[in-house]
Amino acid sequence: MNQHHFSLPRLSLRFFPIWRRHLLVWKKVAATSILGHLADPVIYLLGLGYGLGSLLPEMGGTSYMVFLAAGTVCYSTMNSASFEALYSGFARMHEQRTWEAILNTPVTLDDVVLAEILWAASKSLLSGLAVLAVIWLLGLTHSALSLWLIPLALLVGLCFAALGLIMTALAPSYDFFMYYFTLVITPMMLLCGVFFPVTQLPLLLQTVSAILPLTHAINLARPLLNDSVPVDFIWHAAVLFCYALAGFYVSLVLFRRRLSK
């Protein structure tokens, strides 16, 4: 690997036209896309919320529905950012050669990768917002603090977009992404407190859970929906932010290597 591949990202505003390009593509399919963003999390929320909720009168000091709502916002945002960074990102880099076309202009790879992360985060923010809207409509929270879930969803989106792009940079084909979803995303959904408190897990798994970014996102989201300021909120936000920065840097190094061939 060339030493040049490790240099720090050089950022410029040239990423913005690329972000606008992705937005214009998305606008053409917006109606079906929004439906897709909503259907999956809302079915989980309502199905499990009412189904399990009737058996579990209370969890973590709230109704099961409210408990589940915080997890659903986070995991839905995570899923949406991951799908965009992996599948759509790979299509733009590899299949449609969109990156190749863009890189022939005064835009650099650093701009392209930044645009990918910001776009995937923007799109996942919309996912988080959609679930949040349902939560508000169902009256599951009345706290003004719940508005903090909007910037939180953006941060979760940035984090998982950046991590997902590492996979995109390494992927030989779409099949590769199956590993990421089975080995990373699904365990995260089950170990990070989406459906039940992390304290229910054996100690070893609790330790694993403490490292995973989704845990930190849920540790912020759940108190906020319950009208309380999260404990150690700076720490949790910092962990998510560091994951985002590290993901950006590592994926950029890998993309530089991949595209220099």
Add this chain to the structure above:
Amino acid sequence: MSMSGMDAVISARDLRKCYGGHAVVDGLSLSIRRGECFGLLGPNGAGKTTTLRLMLGLIEPDAGELRLFEHAVPEESRAARVRVGVVPQADNLDPDFTVAENLLVYGRYFGMKDSEIEARLPELLEFANLTHKRDARVPTLSGGMKRRLTLARALVNDPDIIFLDEPTTGLDPQARHLIWQRLRELTARGKTLLLTTHFMDEAERLCHRLAVMDNGKIISSGSPRELIEQNIEPQVVEVFGEQAAVWADSHAARHAQRFEVSGETVFCYVQDAQPLLLELQQQPQLRYMHRPANLEDVFLKLTGREMRE
């Protein structure tokens, strides 16, 4: 070859790029003048596309010096690319967009304002013969239309130099002729063109100067006429027929400076074709064709007749 630095749009010296220990570009030096159409010829794998990628600053050379306009490449390639247009080998138009949207979105990458791009659209669409397809989506276009759109896209920033990587590969003759006509119009307007091709007729028609590349090196360069004069006898007689190879063994050397057998055809390269033609008139079992030497003869002589795969 000496020329003033002012005239050179691109100058490369001893450019080298290795992949896995194999030199894909191996000590390449060339200089391209403002307003000329320069062709890089070579078989597949000769290093043409890698050369273009080096010149755009997309990959880093292992050694050598490179300037594009007044900018050092790759260090200042971003600034240089503001004035460059690129027609890539493989189609990379945005399939989700219409013709006009492709141009609009691409112009933004150059930092152009929407109003500025919109103002250029009619002229670009006209140039590409796509005015009637303005709102058609890319997947509905024919291969020739897509190429023309790619060419229009490369012109959106009104570049001074246009890089074309095999611009007519895969097109039917009508579509190729239209592209050729457009490229001639661009040189007439003073644009500099750098094109790679393995079609000799394309190179002969369009290029003021050519460089033949093989194994990462330039093995000959000059105008099409110079390349032919420098490298090959002026007359070619092609002899066909089952008996051609047998005839060549016994007779060809007597009348031809040089000959090559390829399947059932013998290519005889001669200064004066008359004695050979007289001889062939005595051989009713053989058919033959007499023609002036062309670039393809030069190309095959320099790079060999064996397949490159």
